[in-house]
Amino acid sequence: MSYDTIAAISTAVGEGGIAIIRVSGPQAIEGTARIFRSRQELGSAATHTVLYGHIVNPRTNEQVEEVLVTVMRGPRSFTAEDVVEINAHGGVIAIKKVLDLVLEQEEIRLAEPGEFTKRAFLNGRIDLMQAEAVIDLIRSKSERAFSVARKQAEGTLSRRIKSLRQTVIELLAHIEVNIDYPEHDVAEMTGSYISTQCGIALEEIQRLLKTANEGKILREGIMTAIVGRPNVGKSSLLNVLAQENKAIVTDIPGTTRDVIEEFITLNGIPLRLLDTAGIRETSDVVERIGVERSRSALEEANLILFVLNYNEPLHEDDRKLMEAFQGRQVIVIINKTDLPKQLDMVEIEQKFSSDSIVRMSVLEEEGMEGLERAISAMFFQGQLDANDLTYVSNVRHISLLKKAQQSLLDAVEASEAGIPIDVMQIDVRSAWEYLGEIIGDSVGDSLIDQIFSQFCLGK
């Protein structure tokens, strides 16, 4: 497909050693050549080579910037179109001047956020699942999330979806031939044949969905709340976690209140610590929000770190909090084990399983490994597998896989009930379409726009 030519600064805004402008489209090389002076003509440069030279203002001949220009001719480029990348000095002013000159060239306009990746998708170089993985790559905040996204960007998961679709389309073809030419009796279109074929596809969907929970956690982090009465050591714990792990603090404005989150990884396990500002501002959780309100605040969390003081008897408020945690994933942190025991452990051991009770001294930084082990056991069925990184992690993919699964289950049920095959055909076809939506085979423009608008400018 052919489009106009787009350009944008592809590196992060701010001061840096270098900044890169990416230009993509039919006018990329010619347009840049008009403002680039070098010993060699840009237009005659071989693909995937770098030229040294200067960006000049063609009206005044003034040299604007000393640059390196990379030429990548389509289809062997990120967008599958002709791409030029201009490496300039990192200053905001310098790069802006160069970009302005590029944009003055005929038929070159500023790219929208995500438009480069969108073109790679529209030009068939990557599928939608891979494009979405590029967003995850940019956003990933832990090594493991990054590795998972890389795998997806390379297309590992896409291939599995495609082969799954192949199984479904073969079944669909059999059914359709049988409907159109009943006299041919192509395969024995018995209900049992359909159930068997659906069964094969269903097994694969199940295998993929099994990774979804862990995949989602790796991608998004475990939403974690640290809860406990005043002075039990919540903010000390938070500080130790954050210091050791270089916390990434993000402001998430919107919804009901502005939540401040800190994103940390505990030995590869990504945790999103919720409402850390609340903990830091006032350590009195019970007084500040009350048990009633803390109940609703806690609803967001996947994991509750409930901190108790080893050096104090159990308090009525502790019991109220424990009530509020019913049915939730809780790790009880018995803190201050460096001090003499005052806490009645029997009562706690009655309420929580021994795997979910961790003894710590935050002050002496003891017991961290125990905390890691407990979280790992709770969310990852033991060890995280470093090698198998094929996870379905994106909510959109998970929901489509579930829909495909339901359609196939409906088909199996219909075949077992002896319902005519035309009815099953509808179910099998929708399974095929749902799977297609995952990789972007059957999606509307508005969904595509929505997905790509999540990108940053220049990507």
Ligand code: GDP
């Ligand atoms: P919060 O109100 O729950 O956030 O508790 P803080 O983190 O502010 O801690 C309250 C007090 O307990 C501070 O003086 C900490 O230094 C102290 N503290 C925290 N953890 C420990 C620990 O493991 N051992 C001892 N002895 N003191 C601790």
